[in-house]
Amino acid sequence: MNHRSFKLVTLFNIPVEINYSWFIILGLVIFSLARGYFPATDPELPEAAHWLMAALAAILLFASLLAHEFSHSLVAMRNNLPIHGITLFVFGGVAHLSKEPASPAVEFKMAAAGPAMSFFLAAIFFGLTQTLYGFGLPGYILSIFNYLFILNLAVGVFNLIPGFPLDGGRLLRAALWHFFRDIKRATRLASLFGKTFAFILIAYGLLNLFAGSLITGLWFIFIGLFLQEAADTSYQQIVMKKALTGVRVESVMTRSVVTVPSEITIDKLVDEYFFRFRYTSFPVVKDDALLGLITLHAVKEIEKERWPRVAAAEIMVPLSEKIVVSKDLDVIDALAKMASIGSGRLLVAEDHKLIGILTQRDVIRLFELKARIEE
Numbered sequence: 405m406n407h408r409s410f411k412l413v414t415l416f417n418i419p420v421e422i423n424y425s426w427f428i429i430l431g432l433v434i435f436s437l438a439r440g441y442f443p444a445t446d447p448e449l450p451e452a453a454h455w456l457m458a459a460l461a462a463i464l465l466f467a468s469l470l471a472h473e474f475s476h477s478l479v480a481m482r483n484n485l486p487i488h489g490i491t492l493f494v495f496g497g498v499a500h501l502s503k504e505p506a507s508p509a510v511e512f513k514m515a516a517a518g519p520a521m522s523f524f525l526a527a528i529f530f531g532l533t534q535t536l537y538g539f540g541l542p543g544y545i546l547s548i549f550n551y552l553f554i555l556n557l558a559v560g561v562f563n564l565i566p567g568f569p570l571d572g573g574r575l576l577r578a579a580l581w582h583f584f585r586d587i588k589r590a591t592r593l594a595s596l597f598g599k600t601f602a603f604i605l606i607a608y609g610l611l612n613l614f615a616g617s618l619i620t621g622l623w624f625i626f627i628g629l630f631l632q633e634a635a636d637t638s639y640q641q642i643v644m645k646k647a648l649t650g651v652r653v654e655s656v657m658t659r660s661v662v663t664v665p666s667e668i669t670i671d672k673l674v675d676e677y678f679f680r681f682r683y684t685s686f687p688v689v690k691d692d693a694l695l696g697l698i699t700l701h702a703v704k705e706i707e708k709e710r711w712p713r714v715a716a717a718e719i720m721v722p723l724s725e726k727i728v729v730s731k732d733l734d735v736i737d738a739l740a741k742m743a744s745i746g747s748g749r750l751l752v753a754e755d756h757k758l759i760g761i762l763t764q765r766d767v768i769r770l771f772e773l774k775a776r777i778e779e
């Protein structure tokens with residue numbers, strides 16, 4: 405999906421990805437726990453023990469964040485909203501929805517599930533700390549559990565801040581949506597809250613910076629910038645979805661498509677098609693029947709000396725569900741398909757015949773036109 409993430413596991417049919425930025429934070433968390441937090445709570449232990457405790461606490465923190473994201477996802481799935489993945493980011497995670505929730509009530513339940521899980525975990529760790537203390541368990545275990553109590557509480561509270569796209573912002577949006585009966589307006593207001601909050605974080609970070617707390621300052625500025633961008637993009641997504649809802653592939657696709665014959669050799673293909681038309685892929689046909697798609701990428705895989713002896717049909721991506729859409733599909737769904745396969749174009753076919761091609765650029769151009777007209 406994303407080049408800055410890699411897949412870790414699949415749970416409940418949901419692939420879990422880790423964004424590389426998470427490792428920076430993991431390192432920071434372990435370092436600050438091993439050198440700051442645990443030496444203060446358990447000063448009698450050796451340094452190696454502090455590192456071990458820090459690693460264990462970080463793993464439990466990771467599991468807690470995962471539980472938070474999964475409770476969002478499971479509620480979403482129970483309400484027929486497919487989740488095609490979870491990515492863990494710098495501070496928490498994102499569950500990838502391919503559709504917006506159908507009603508304010510669904511959005512509300514979904515958004516509430518995450519913080520509810522964090523508070524539940526905080527209560528569990530608090531209970532564990534208290535009970536195990538009674539049993540006289542070693543102090544270092546209690547320190548780890550106590551840290552997780554605090555962190556889960558903090559994650560729950562942070563996510564309840566009413567700025568979209570944080571969970572609190574989603575709750576706010578659900579309420580506004582219910583009130584105004586207009587998801588676009590609700591999202592605009594909730595994003596505005598998100599941006600205001602991001603601005604406060606950045607200002608607070610700058611104050612810290614000038615007061616000499618470099619790390620705290622940068623930390624707040626960093627989270628603020630991240631939130632600001634998130635608020636912007638999620639609003640634009642809503643606007644785009646609203647503008648494109650009900651638009652079918654047929655009305656956006658390009659009808660005159662340059663196709664290549666299946667038996668053409670690669671050397672001719674490069675000269676007569678790739679250089680001439682400057683597209684990065686072409687549909688491959690034989691007597692009107694669509695056979696597949698030939699990409700520049702596949703051509704580059706073949707050594708130049710072999711070009712006169714290899715035909716397009718031999719190295720094309722064969723026709724499959726993956727590269728084809730029906731003309732009746734919603735453009736929004738087609739875009740989601742492009743995103744999920746990481747390609748900017750899809751073939752539009754009917755009974756094995758090519759009738760058009762849909763590109764991301766076509767859709768974005770239509771959206772820009774619509775936005776201009778509505779201004």
Ligand SMILES: [Zn+2]
Nearest residue numbers: 518519563571
């Ligand atoms: Zn959440």
